[in-house]
Amino acid sequence: MRINVLQHTPNEGPGMIEDWANAHGHPMVTYHPYQFGHLPNADETDMLVILGGPMSPNDAQPWIKQERTLIQTLRSRAVPMFGACFGAQQISKTLGYEVTKAPAKEVGWAPVYRQSTVIPGIPAELTVLHWHEEMFEVPTAAQLLFASERVTNQGFVLDHRIVGLQFHLEPRANNVREMVVNDYPYIQGSQLNQTAADILTMPVLAANQRALFHILDYITADN
Template sequence: MRINVLQHTPNEGPGMIEDWADIHGHTIYTYHPYQFGTLPTAAETDLLVILGGPMSPNDDLGWIKQERDLIRELLAANKPIFGACYGAQQIVKALGYAVTKAPAKEVGWAPVTLQTETIPDLPAQLNVLHWHEEMFEVPAAAELLFSSERVQNQGFVMNHHIVGLQFHFEPRANNVREMVVNDYPYIAGSALGQSAADILATPVPTANQGTLFKILDYITTD
C-alpha cells in the first residue's frame, strides 16, 4: 500500500503512523504542500493521511483548496482517508460542512470519550493530545466518534473508510517534545491550563498507539 501523507508544519509529522506502516510493510510518501505546492494524485494514493498544522481550512490559499479537490476525488473513489486536527477539518470542509471557532481553545492533554462502537474494541476513554482552537461540524453521513468535556465534535467516522480526529493520537514522546519546544507560544490561553512543562511531563499513553492502529486497520480493510 502507498500511504501519501500531507504534512503542514515541520513539527507535526506522521509519528506512530510510520510504525503502523512499517508493521504492515506499507510505503510512506510525505508531501509538504505548504512549502513546495506538490500533492499526490488520487490514482497513486491507497491511503491519504492529512496531518495538523497552524493554518485553517478557511484560509484563502490555493494549495489548501487543491488539497480539498484531492480529498473529493478520493471520497468519490471510496479510498481511505485519515485526518488529524487540521486534516479532519479539511475533510469536513471538502464535504461542504463548516469549520468554526471551538467553544474553548484546547492545548495539552485531556480525555476524550468514545461515542459509537462502529470501530470495534476501542477504549471508552483515552487521554489524548489537543492542539487546536477550531472545530468541525460532523457531516450528515458520518457518526460522532469521540467527544470531550469542552468540545463535543472530537472525531467522526464515515463510510468505513474515513476517520477524522480533532486531536492527536499519532505523536510519540519525541514528537510531543518537538511540538512543545517549537510551538510553545500557542499554549497560552488554553482552557486546559497546562504549561509547557506539564505537557512534557505527561507520558504518551500506551493505549493511544493501539487505538490509532485499530482505526487505521479499520479504514483500510473492507
C-alpha cells in the same frame, strides 16, 4: 498499498502512523504542500493521511483548496483517509460543512470519550493530546466517534473508509517534545490550563497507539 501523507508544518509529522505503515509493509510518502506547493496524484494514492498544522481550512492559500479537490476525488473512489486536527477539518470542509472557532481552545492533555462502538477495540476513554482552537462540523452521514467535556465534535467516522480526529493520537514522545519546543507560545490561552512542562511530563500512553492502530486497521480493511 501506498500511503501518501500531507504534512503541514515541520513539527507535526506522521509519528506512530509511520510505525503502523512499517508494521504492515506499506510504503509511505510524505508531501509538504505548504512549502513546495504540490500534492500527490490521486491515481498513486491508496490511502491518504492529512495531518495537523497552524493554518485553517478557511484560509485562502491555493494549496488548501487543492487538497480538498484531492480529498473529494479520493472519497469518490472509496480510498481510505485519516485526518488529524487540520486534516479532519479539511475533510469536513470538503464535504460542505463548516469549520469554526471551538467553544474552548484546547492545548495539552485531556480525555476524550468514545461515542460510537463501530470501530472495534476503542476504549471508552482516552487521554490524548489537543492542539487546536477551531473545530469541524460532523458530516450528516458520519457518526460522532469522540467527544470531550469542552468540545463535542472530537472525531467522526464515515463510510467505513474515513476517520477525522480533532485531537492527536499519532505523536510519539519525541514528537510531543518537538511540538512544545517549537510552538509553545500557542499554549497561552488554553482552557486546559497546562504549562509546557506539564505537557512534556505527561507520557504518551500505549492505549493511544493501540487506538490509532485499530482506526487505521478499520479504514483499510480489505485493502
